[in-house]
Amino acid sequence: MxxxxxxxxxxxxxxxxxxxxxxxxxxxxxxxxxxxxxxxxxxxxxxxxxxxxPQYRCFVPECENLTETTFHTEWLKNAIPYKNDEPTQCYRYENVHTNDTIIFNNGEEFCPSFWFERNEIQCNDGYVFNTDHRSIANDFDILCKxxxxxxxxxxxxxxxxxxxxxxxxxxxxxxxxxxxxxxxxxxxxxxxxxxxxxxxxxxxxxxxxxxxxxxxxxxxxxxxxxxxxxxxxxxxxxxxxxxxxxxxxxxxxxxxxxxxxxxxxxxxxxxxxxxxxxxxxxxxxxxxxxxxxxxxxxxxxxxxxxxxxxxxxxxxxxxxxxxxxxxxxxxxxxxxxxKEYTLTDVLKNISMLFRIINCSICWITCVFVYFGLSLHSVEIAGNIHLNFIAVSLVEIPGYLATYLCLDRFGRRKSLCGSFILAGICCLSFIFVTNELLTVKLILFSLGKCAITMSFVVIYVYTAELFPTPLRQTLLGLCSMFGRIGAMVAPQMPLLAKLWEPLPVFSFGVMSCISGLLVLFFPETLNIKLPDTIEEAVNIGKKV
CATH class of the missing domain: 1.20.1250.20 (MFS general substrate transporter like domains)
Structure with a gap:
């Protein structure tokens, strides 16, 4: 030296x-x-x-007062079509008795079904909301259009x-x-x-x-x-x-x-x-x-x-x-x-180039499945805020599992295992009927925990696979490709129109494939962080 x-x-x-x-x-x-x-x-x-x-429906002026109305009323199905047991947002039935006034039955507003034909028309008189929360939909008039x-x-x-x-x-x-x-x-x-x-x-x-x-x-x-x-x-x-x-x-x-x-x-x-x-x-x-x-x-x-x-x-x-x-x-x-390195120096090295490509694929899968499961999660409670909080906190067991497994089994086995487990949970989810709701919830939670573990492991793994001068540059590059998964995940409901389980099937298949690709990475458990390209290439090798 x-x-x-x-x-x-x-x-x-x-x-x-x-x-x-x-x-x-x-x-x-x-x-x-x-x-x-x-x-x-x-x-x-x-x-x-x-x-x-927000959840909203058409205001029906011949049946209610806008300042005193409620979202759900007994007569609502007479005036507004329903979908999945909820009133549609942008359509109502046409009123064929325009001169009729509100009828009160024991103090309750009442609109009989014979006032309306089953001909659906768009809302023209405003909306009734099921929440007092306001979003940009309210302020920028992004309702029904x-x-x-x-x-x-x-x-x-x-x-x-x-x-x-x-x-x-x-x-x-x-x-x-x-x-x-x-x-x-x-x-x-x-x-x-x-x-x-x-x-x-x-x-x-x-x-x-x-x-x-x-x-x-x-x-x-x-x-x-x-x-x-x-x-x-x-x-x-x-x-x-x-x-x-x-x-x-x-x-x-x-x-x-x-x-x-x-x-x-x-x-x-x-x-x-x-x-x-x-x-x-x-x-x-x-x-x-x-x-x-x-x-x-x-x-x-x-x-x-x-x-x-x-x-x-x-x-x-x-x-x-x-x-x-x-x-x-x-x-x-x-x-x-x-010595200073540039990104070109890394890309010229075949071993490092393959590592970057493989790592990017795993990042795409991680982000795709993570956000995909969040968007396709079953409703834990009717309150959307409580549902969101629960889906967020279910990640904590995944972080705990990471701590318990990563140093015991190594980075490669932990990432491979968490990917495969997430894939098995997603694929199994397809074959469980809605009557077995508890089983579906367990599979969802286990899959979300597994992909959360994958997310933590891949951050640690990526940081250990690349040399110090370009560590965050390459982490950012792999994470950038991961964002492709985040952009695609919200579009998965479109696939459900072809085959309802297709989104979850896609999550499962990609998780399993990435789990196998992880086996091509070297193990980095307890290694000194590489400071040069040569040290990064030689991780796990006897030199």
Whole structure:
């Protein structure tokens, strides 16, 4: 080892072990990192309620008073057609007795069936809503027309992430994880608050796109930051803790939306507190591994010595000598730092190219099945907010399973097993009749937990499969392809028109195929994170 190459002197995992596995310094930083993950869960899913399609029906002026009416009345089936035991939103029966007035039966409004013919006509007199919650459907008059405008914000959000994630990865690898995360947080807050003042639909979707495009850096940067700062034995624990914050963030959206009637006020409540997160520019930690890769050894020495002080440990003479030697090298020579890589360097390597393609396929499956199961979930309760909260929190057992399995069975077996389990649950779901509702609920919950586990494992796995200088760039690239799954998942109901079980069948088949493709990855359990392309290629090989 040449002493003039600072990067070769470090054994960072050994130094991190001396600092202690989970001391005061690490706990403080993980709390700081869990908050952006929780916020990311909030900001990613807010469109579910801001662009919700409320339950409504036609107002029938000859039968009710708009200021005093209720959504369900005894005479409603006489005036409005029903579908799936609910009144249709945009049609009513034609009144052939236009001169008749409301009849009251024991104080109740009553409209006899002979007033109406079974000829359906569109609503012309307004609507009666089954909820006091308002979404953009109310304010921008997206009722019974242009219904695609209510599904578009979700697609726009995922397109924003698809376009930006490789770019945010490059920014993170170039300027640091802390910079990318802090910029993403601030931009999301600005876009979210701006969206709450939208004067029209175009303004709303524009800022939805910008929110996703810039804010997508938050989750990936915080995750990479946490992964790079711990030694291999604690990466899984860190990943499970951080990802649980995402599920709680989603559930928090449901809780707040349940109690806030206006979508504008909802956005202000969700995004407003985020203004305080501007302090992350100063208090968030920077990745020690990234600093080493950039040759900023004086900052490395400062961070590690501060960590030792907070944890109440004394570094060995060997570790102190390494830190000081690298700091001297950093001061004396700015040009002898580690080799920089470009994306082209990785793509030229056949082994790395195959790894990227395989990883991208697994990401597409993960995101496709995860969002697909959420969109096709059975109703846990009639209240849409309670249903959403429950579907979010069912992910927590998946995170727990990740922590229990990942270090026992390794990354490859855990990812393969969780994919296969999700696939078996989806395929089995097809053959269970509606009479066995409990069995269907168990299969759904188990499948959602399994694909949630896959999501956590693939984040950990991707971070360990690629070299430090391009780690977040390649994570962003694979995650970008994953967004294809998120864009396709909402369209799955169209396949149900061809064959009702086809969407769930697609989830099951893709999960099983990806489970088999995982077997081509090398095992990364307890390995040192690769800092060069050569080290990444040689993972699992005896060299």
């Amino acid at each position: 040449g002493s003039n190459n600072a990067d070769q002197i470090y054994d960072l995992d050994a130094i991190l072990s001396e600092l202690g596995q989970f001391g005061r310094f690490q706990i403080k930083n993980y709390i700081l990192l869990t908050i952006p993950i929780l916020v990311s869960g909030i900001y990613t899913i807010s469109f579910v309620f801001t662009a919700a399609n 242009d219904q695609w405008k209510l599904t578009l914000p979700g697609t726009i959000h995922n397109i924003g992430q698809f376009v930006s994630q490789p770019l945010t990865g490059i920014v993170s690898d170039k300027f640091g994880r802390k910079f990318a995360m802090s910029i993403g947080l601030l931009a999301s807050v600005i876009c979210g608050i701006s969206r709450s003042f939208s004067p029209n639909y175009l303004w709303f979707v524009t800022f939805e796109f910008l929110d996703a495009a810039i804010g997508s850096a938050v989750f990936a940067s915080a995750f990479i930051l946490g992964t790079e700062f711990v030694n291999p034995s604690k990466r899984v624990l860190m990943s499970s803790i951080i990802c649980s914050g995402y599920a709680f963030g989603e559930a928090l959206v449901g809780i707040i939306a349940w109690n806030v009637l206006s979508w504008r006020r909802l956005l202000q409540y969700l995004y407003g507190p985020g203004l305080i997160l501007i302090v992350y520019f100063w208090i968030a930690p920077e990745s020690v591994r990234w600093l080493i890769a950039k040759g900023r050894h004086k900052q490395v020495e400062k961070i590690i010595k501060n960590a030792a002080k907070q944890n109440g440990v004394t570094l060995s003479d060997k570790s102190l000598a390494v830190l000081e030697a690298n700091a001297i090298v950093s001061s004396e020579s700015k040009t002898t730092g580690p």
